[in-house]
Amino acid sequence: MQNMDSCTYKEGPLPSCAPLAVPMLASQQSSEPAYDSADALAKGTLFPGLDLPFMDYVAAGPVENTPLAELMALDFVCQELALYLDTHPNDAEAFKTWKSFTALAKEGRKRYVEMCGPVKRSDTAKFNSWVWPEDPWPWNSGRKAEKK
Amino acid sequence: MFVYEKKLQYPVRIKNPNPAMAKYIISQYGGPDGELSASLRYLSQRYSMPYPEVKAVLTDIGVEELGHLEMVGTIIHQLTRNMTVDQVEKAGFQDYFVDHTAGIYAQAAGGWPYNAAAFQVKGDVIADLAEDMGAEQKARVTYDNILRMADDPDVIDAIRFLREREVVHFQRFGEAMDIATSKMDQRNVYAVNPAFDKKK
Numbered sequence: 622m623q624n625m626d627s628c629t630y631k632e633g634p635l636p637s638c639a640p641l642a643v644p645m646l647a648s649q650q651s652s653e654p655a656y657d658s659a660d661a662l663a664k665g666t667l668f669p670g671l672d673l674p675f676m677d678y679v680a681a682g683p684v685e686n687t688p689l690a691e692l693m694a695l696d697f698v699c700q701e702l703a704l705y706l707d708t709h710p711n712d713a714e715a716f717k718t719w720k721s722f723t724a725l726a727k728e729g730r731k732r733y734v735e736m737c738g739p740v741k742r743s744d745t746a747k748f749n750s751w752v753w754p755e756d757p758w759p760w761n762s763g764r765k766a767e768k769k
Numbered sequence: 770m771f772v773y774e775k776k777l778q779y780p781v782r783i784k785n786p787n788p789a790m791a792k793y794i795i796s797q798y799g800g801p802d803g804e805l806s807a808s809l810r811y812l813s814q815r816y817s818m819p820y821p822e823v824k825a826v827l828t829d830i831g832v833e834e835l836g837h838l839e840m841v842g843t844i845i846h847q848l849t850r851n852m853t854v855d856q857v858e859k860a861g862f863q864d865y866f867v868d869h870t871a872g873i874y875a876q877a878a879g880g881w882p883y884n885a886a887a888f889q890v891k892g893d894v895i896a897d898l899a900e901d902m903g904a905e906q907k908a909r910v911t912y913d914n915i916l917r918m919a920d921d922p923d924v925i926d927a928i929r930f931l932r933e934r935e936v937v938h939f940q941r942f943g944e945a946m947d948i949a950t951s952k953m954d955q956r957n958v959y960a961v962n963p964a965f966d967k968k969k
């Protein structure tokens with residue numbers, strides 16, 4: 622195995638010598654480059670280097686722009702960065718990005734709750750009555766939040 | 770502790786009933802390489818895992834898999850709501866219908882009820898992480914196979930998303946394996962099981 626000084630975003634360095642019988646996988650080098658949030662959600666990953674579709678089953682385009690999809694996209698970027706940070710806890714740049722997306726998602730969540738209803742049960746405290754059980758639930762499509 | 774969010778990870782909006790498709794997609798709900806297996810495997814393996822980074826990976830991926838379970842349940846629900854008995858019969862969906870009507874039950878495509886024998890918690894760091902990497906590959910292949918057969922763009926879109934998540938999870942488990950083995954005796958990582966043998 623070749624030890625690479627610089628790898629592209631689709632590669633990661635491996636040691637030139639490594640112990641036998643130990644599973645090894647090239648580690649992702651950076652949280653950059655990254656898709657924007659709407660594209661990331663549509664593709665199922667934030668990272669172009671990990672975007673490895675089956676045959677030609679690729680996203681038709683960004684997910685339709687609704688308040689719900691916008692919140693999903695921000696939460697998705699936070700999840701992707703969190704999984705990356707779990708295995709790269711010392712990547713300060715990625716931590717900074719995660720923090721800024723967490724702030725964006727918090728804002729987005731506030732807007733969404735005002736417009737469409739509670740996401741967490743505790744959001745119900747912002748309403749005048751116990752609206753938590755109200756339809757639609759996530760498995761019912763045609764949520765009012767899905768309309769533009 | 771878990772806090773529920775009243776939304777899916779990714780939109781699922783299927784317009785047309787199609788019990789024929791529900792019949793095989795249900796395997797990713799309660800089948801051997803499905804999302805229930807995935808979440809139970811990772812969330813259960815956490816307790817004996819000695820390394821903080823790996824506990825975080827198992828927790829964060831395990832919780833995401835619960836979200837995928839909800840997405841797959843939603844797909845089956847939307848494929849079977851509003852179906853007629855005539856559609857049930859034409860799709861060969863009678864075996865499921867007679868027991869569960871249009872309810873969502875955790876079973877494999879072949880009809881077997883969900884079985885925890887589909888996954889392991891070995892209580893050994895390398896064995897458990899190697900299983901997790903294999904599990905992500907098996908789930909990916911199941912989604913590949915679903916994509917080969919599905920012909921509704923609404924279904925394909927959600928399945929394609931779920932499949933890509935398996936690729937990302939595989940990468941993270943691989944990195945977790947690297948973090949774990951680099952903390953072990955480099956001359957022989959199999960000298961002890963750090964999940965059981967106490968450090969001297």
Ligand SMILES: [Fe+2]
Nearest residue numbers: 807934935938
């Ligand atoms: Fe997964």
